[in-house]
Amino acid sequence: MSSIMVSRxxxxxxxxxxxxxxxxxxxxxxxxxxxxxETGIIEKAxxxxxxxxxxxxxxVGVKVEIGEPFPDRPNEGVFxxxxxxxxxxxxxxxxxxxxxxxxxxxxxxxxxxRESKAIDLEKLCxxxxxxxxxxxxxxxxxxxxxxxxxxxxxxALAALLNTKIPxxxxxxxxxxxxxxxxxxxxxxxxxxxxxxxxxxxLIVDPWLEEEEAMSARLTITFxxxxxxxxxxxxxxxxxxxxxxxxxxxxxxxxxxxxxxMVVKN
Amino acid sequence: xxxKIRLINEDGLRVDGRRPRDLRSIKMEVxxxxxxxxxxxxxxxxxxxxxxxxxxxxxxxxHLALPDRALLRCRYHMAPFSVEERKSPAPSRREIExxxxxxxxxxxxxxxxKFPRTSIDIFIEVLQADGGTRCAGTTVAALALxxxxxxxxxxxxxxxxxxxxxxxxxxLNDIEDKEGEADVPVAYMPxxxxxxxxxxxxxxxxxxxxxxxxxxxxxxxxIYNLQREALRARYVTIxxxxxxxxx
Amino acid sequence: MFFFENRQxxxxxxxxxxxxxxAGNNTYKExxxxxxxxLGLVEYGEKVVQVVALNTFYIPSVGDQVIGKIEDVNINxxxxxxxxxxxxxxxxxxxxxxxxxxxxxxxxxxLDVGDLIFAKIIAFDRTIDPVLTIKExxxxxxxQGQIVKVSPAKIPRIIGRKASxxxxxxxxxxxxxxxxxxxxxxxxGPSPEHExxxxxxxxxxxxxxxxxxxxxxxxxxxxxxxxxxxxxxDQVNK
Numbered sequence: 001m002s003s004i005m006v007s008r009x010x011x012x013x014x015x016x017x018x019x020x021x022x023x024x025x026x027x028x029x030x031x032x033x034x035x036x037x038e039t040g041i042i043e044k045a046x047x048x049x050x051x052x053x054x055x056x057x058x059x060v061g062v063k064v065e066i067g068e069p070f071p072d073r074p075n076e077g078v079f080x081x082x083x084x085x086x087x088x089x090x091x092x093x094x095x096x097x098x099x100x101x102x103x104x105x106x107x108x109x110x111x112x113x114r115e116s117k118a119i120d121l122e123k124l125c126x127x128x129x130x131x132x133x134x135x136x137x138x139x140x141x142x143x144x145x146x147x148x149x150x151x152x153x154x155x156a157l158a159a160l161l162n163t164k165i166p167x168x169x170x171x172x173x174x175x176x177x178x179x180x181x182x183x184x185x186x187x188x189x190x191x192x193x194x195x196x197x198x199x200x201x202l203i204v205d206p207w208l209e210e211e212e213a214m215s216a217r218l219t220i221t222f223x224x225x226x227x228x229x230x231x232x233x234x235x236x237x238x239x240x241x242x243x244x245x246x247x248x249x250x251x252x253x254x255x256x257x258x259x260x261m262v263v264k265n
Numbered sequence: 266x267x268x269k270i271r272l273i274n275e276d277g278l279r280v281d282g283r284r285p286r287d288l289r290s291i292k293m294e295v296x297x298x299x300x301x302x303x304x305x306x307x308x309x310x311x312x313x314x315x316x317x318x319x320x321x322x323x324x325x326x327x328h329l330a331l332p333d334r335a336l337l338r339c340r341y342h343m344a345p346f347s348v349e350e351r352k353s354p355a356p357s358r359r360e361i362e363x364x365x366x367x368x369x370x371x372x373x374x375x376x377x378x379k380f381p382r383t384s385i386d387i388f389i390e391v392l393q394a395d396g397g398t399r400c401a402g403t404t405v406a407a408l409a410l411x412x413x414x415x416x417x418x419x420x421x422x423x424x425x426x427x428x429x430x431x432x433x434x435x436x437l438n439d440i441e442d443k444e445g446e447a448d449v450p451v452a453y454m455p456x457x458x459x460x461x462x463x464x465x466x467x468x469x470x471x472x473x474x475x476x477x478x479x480x481x482x483x484x485x486x487x488i489y490n491l492q493r494e495a496l497r498a499r500y501v502t503i504x505x506x507x508x509x510x511x512x
Numbered sequence: 513m514f515f516f517e518n519r520q521x522x523x524x525x526x527x528x529x530x531x532x533x534x535a536g537n538n539t540y541k542e543x544x545x546x547x548x549x550x551l552g553l554v555e556y557g558e559k560v561v562q563v564v565a566l567n568t569f570y571i572p573s574v575g576d577q578v579i580g581k582i583e584d585v586n587i588n589x590x591x592x593x594x595x596x597x598x599x600x601x602x603x604x605x606x607x608x609x610x611x612x613x614x615x616x617x618x619x620x621x622x623l624d625v626g627d628l629i630f631a632k633i634i635a636f637d638r639t640i641d642p643v644l645t646i647k648e649x650x651x652x653x654x655x656q657g658q659i660v661k662v663s664p665a666k667i668p669r670i671i672g673r674k675a676s677x678x679x680x681x682x683x684x685x686x687x688x689x690x691x692x693x694x695x696x697x698x699x700x701g702p703s704p705e706h707e708x709x710x711x712x713x714x715x716x717x718x719x720x721x722x723x724x725x726x727x728x729x730x731x732x733x734x735x736x737x738x739x740x741x742x743x744x745x746d747q748v749n750k
Contacts, residue, residue, distance in 0.1 A: 100365040103358045111466050215373075218463070228474055231449070231465035236372040238459035241478060248471045302569070321569065321597035332639070374524075376540075376549065380571075381638045383597040411524050414567035414663075416538065416549040419525030456525040456547065496551050497521045499566060500722070 014213040019199040025207065030250060032205045037154065037261050039162035047163025047184065051155035054207055055145035057089075058152050060137060060159040062184075066168065066175060067134040069125065077124025079135035081110035083152060090144040104234070106139065109153045111230035112190040112221035113137075119160065120185035126168055126175050133165060135184070146207035149219050149232075150258075153192035158262045160186055190229050191258050193251035194219040197239055202247050204254055218247050222255035270444055272429040279441065281310070285434045288424070288484055293405070293495035295412045301388075303413025305495070307405040310438055311395035314402050316409040320385035335380040339368035341402055343391040363399045370403050370423065370452035370462035376416045385415060396439035397425050403452045403462060404488060411496055420492055423452035423462060424484035426477040428469065433476055435484045449474065451481035455489045518556050519722075522548040522563060529561045536562025552665075553722050564722060570596040570664040570694040572633050572642040577651070579659070579692035580644070582627045585619050592629065595661065595694045598641050602631065606645040628654040630690060630698065657688075657700030660711045662718040664695035669721040670714060677717065677727055684734045685710040709737055 017024055027033070033054030042048035047062035069076055083106035085093045093099075098106075113119060124133035137159065139152045163184040168175040196206035196214035206214055215237025221230040228248065233239065239247075272280055279285065289310030298304035301317035308314075324330040341364040345351050356364075367389065375385070387409065389402040400423035407421040427437045429445035442448045447467025453460055460482075465474065514529050516522060526548045528539060535541035538550040539561055548554065552565040572578075572594065580600060584591035589603040604612040604619060623629065630651050635643040646652050662670065671678045671691060682689050687701030687710045697714060701707045713730050720726055 100361050103361045104365055107358065107362050115466050115468060223468070227468045227470055228465060229468060231463060231474075233366075233460070233463035234369065236369050238373045238454060238457070238461040239463070240459060241482065244460065244463065244478065245471070245475055248474065252471065303567075323597065323599060380597060382641075411551050412567065414550055414565060414569060414665075416540075417524035418540065418547070418549065420523060454525065456527060493523050496523045499551070500521050500553075 010209060011213040014210055015199045018201050018203055018210075021201075023203065024209070029201060029203045030254070032254070032258070033207065035154070035258070035261055037158050039158050045159075046165060047159045047161075049155045049158035049162055051151050051158065053145075053147060053151040053154070053205070055143060056147060056151045056207075057141075057143040058148065058155045059140045059142055060152070060155040061140065062159045062163045063136040063138070064163070064165045064184075065134045065136070066126070066131055069129065069132040073121075074129035075125045076121035077119070077133040077135065079113070079119055079121070079137060081106045081113070081137045081139065081156065083109070083139035083141065085141050085144070085148075089141045093141075093144070104232070105149055105152055108149055108192070108219060108221075108230060108232045109137075109139065109156050111232075112153055112192055113156065113160075115229035116188040116190040116221070116223035116227075118157070118186055118188040118190050118223075120187050123185040124165075126170055127173065130173075131168075131175050135160075135163075144208065146209075146211050147194055147205050150192050150194050150205060153190070153221065154258060154262060157189060157191070160184055161262065188223045188225075189259050189263050190221050190223050191255040191262075192219050192221045192230070193254045193258070195247045195250065197235075197237060197243065200243075202243060202250065204250065218244065220248055220251040220255075222252055224259070226252055226256075270440065272441055272444060273432050277432075279429070279434065281438060285432050286480065286483075288436045288487060289438065291488065291491055293408060293491055295408050295495050295499050301409070301413070303409045303411070303415070305405045305408035305412055307401050307408075309397065309401045310436075311393055312391070312398055312401045313393040314398060314405050315390045315392060316402065316405040317388045317390075318385065318406070318409040318413040318415065319388075320413070321380040321383035321415070322386075324382065324384040330382045330384070333381050334377040335375075335382075336384040337368055337372050337375065337377060337387070338384060339364050339371065339387040339389070339406070341367050341389045341391070341399070343394055343398070347391050347394045363402075366462055366464065367399060367403050367406065367452075371406060371410065371421050373459070373461050374407070374417045374419050374421050374454055375410065376418065379416060385410075394439070396437055396442040397450070399423070399462075400425050400450050400452070404492065408492055408495060412499070419454040419456045420489065421452055421454055421461060422485045422489040422492055423450065424481050424488055425450040426481035426484060428467065428473065428477065433473070433480060435480050447473070447477065449477040449481055451478065451485060453482055453485040453489075455486060514556050514561075516554050519553045521552070522554045523551050524549055526554075528554050528563075529556070534560045536560040538563035538565045538568075565665045566722075567663050568665040570594070572596055572598060572600070572636040573693070574633050574636055576633045576693040577630065578633060578644075578694040579628060579630055579654070579690070579696035579698055580694075582623050582625050582629065585623075585625060589619065590623055592631070592644060594631075594642065594644075594692075595664075595696055596642070598636075600631075600633070600642040600644050602629070602644040602646065606634070606643070606647055609647070623653060628659065628698075630654055630692070654698060657690075657698045658704075658707045658711060660697050660699065660714050662695050662697065662714065664693065666718040666721045667691060667693060667695060669726070670697070670717050672727065677730070680727060680731055681710060681713055681734075684731060684738075685713065689714075705741065709734060709741075712737070 045061040164181040216235035403423035452462030580592040
């Protein structure tokens, strides 16, 4: 995901610092940038959040509708994740159909939620085979300063935890909306942790310039029970099997830390 | 679909009769298309995948050319008739993600810096799909690159491992991928010992993931031997022509 | 130490040698290990380890003589296809002996799209496309003959050690054979049959470039074919 061209001298600086265990912004190899999470910022959405990860800014809105279930899963609600790399977020983003990076990001966040069964989809069924809740999770990247995946994934979880769905009652095989709302049933809290490979060292939460200097990145999503729900290697480099397992252990620890910022209990 | 399918039976065999660590039967052929600079074909189980490489060649559109290396582009695409329910020919979000992921799997192996301001275009067409197409697609694309004479640091070979019915398995087919507990596709550069594609979806502990990763690498090594054979066979066919003429 | 036998087939990534050797064609070195970068036959020399590749494409080199086809004409000259990832330019000043007057001269009168030229590469690097000249003796527009295309990796075999193969071909087929380093060869002979014989021989050499005893085999093949043709001619004349 390349944005502003980083000069060769800068890339060398970054690589040298990382090789000696430090980063340009003073962070340790395993430190995240300051994270700020706000929820309920878009009242017209059923759920919403805003995450600042350093200067990376992502807003997620959740909209809830009623629709048909998938034919092979008649008793489950449906959810879909979409992401927009809004042109104002970076000089590299253009208006138009989603780029491959944007599509990849949406699918990785989706995987984390889906495989960890974070949303209790069976509780979202109203009339089996006919009417279920449909949850739209829309990721809106507002400023790209690196590590969009973790910021988006965190924001998506925060927004889901903030989401209230309208209660429907089933009357004569039709659904009727009431004025009551209940929280969206969430039973797992997937957290994505992204590491970058620079100078054969792994660093957590790469910012924009580090992303330019990195050869490969690895995103690992952990659920509440310390199980992996999703993994995605990105970038044009390669990793050793040892680096991958080492990354998994680091990510597991960081996931527990980050989860506390979103899940308050 | 309320009954859960048994993916491993009482004898420990999988739905297609394989044992957990068995690969599907694989057939590869190199140099199958006359127009492409390099091409190859693979059958793995019921997967049938064709790959073609054009390049290095002039970049179109011009403004995409990179000053210091070749531009690598990859298109993974499934034919409408390749799956049970006809698939629309328009690229789906999945195909776009896989195109990106496969390109990133092959890129570290290619000496792109040798050909500035050119493009190398890889086309992967899935004619029939039965699970593990991104892995078979990566494997056959690497053969096409070698066939095109594009200099590479290493071949790239890919294979998936995963968990079905609690058992660690190698080379998941479509049903196992859909109904199993986890799928871990891996692309590997066998001489350099590096992993260039890694994804996972499902639910695994780190330990289970480690086992799956190692099993996938074992599968890659086996498939790599078949890749080498397929490339060497290019010479044998020429040798046979020579012998024909000498008669 | 060597890990293969001489002339064994190797594939990209194969570890060929370890030690104090030089990485030759189609190989690369990492530390003290030499790996193959292309499919081909490994050749272990005294100091150099290289791979004779099965298939390559032409990357221009300054000084190479190449055969190209005019693809486009513009204000300053022509765009030439030299069977390479890079398109070449031939400026009017490198083609015409008299000064070129932009407004008055029509370049297509000298060379038009589709014409073939035998040219020399006078400039090429990582930042510019190859630049050609046809002003030297022996270069210029090609007016007759037939073209055969081979993989540039085969050109050295077609020329042969001390030009032995190419001289034999010229002699046996009675054709003028001009070899472009870019894998394009021009054959011009007393008759189309002579030219076809030469083309057949060249294509065969390209296919069997990696085998031994090739010169003799090709000589024999040409003579057999000439004999067969003479027989057919005699039969027709009866």
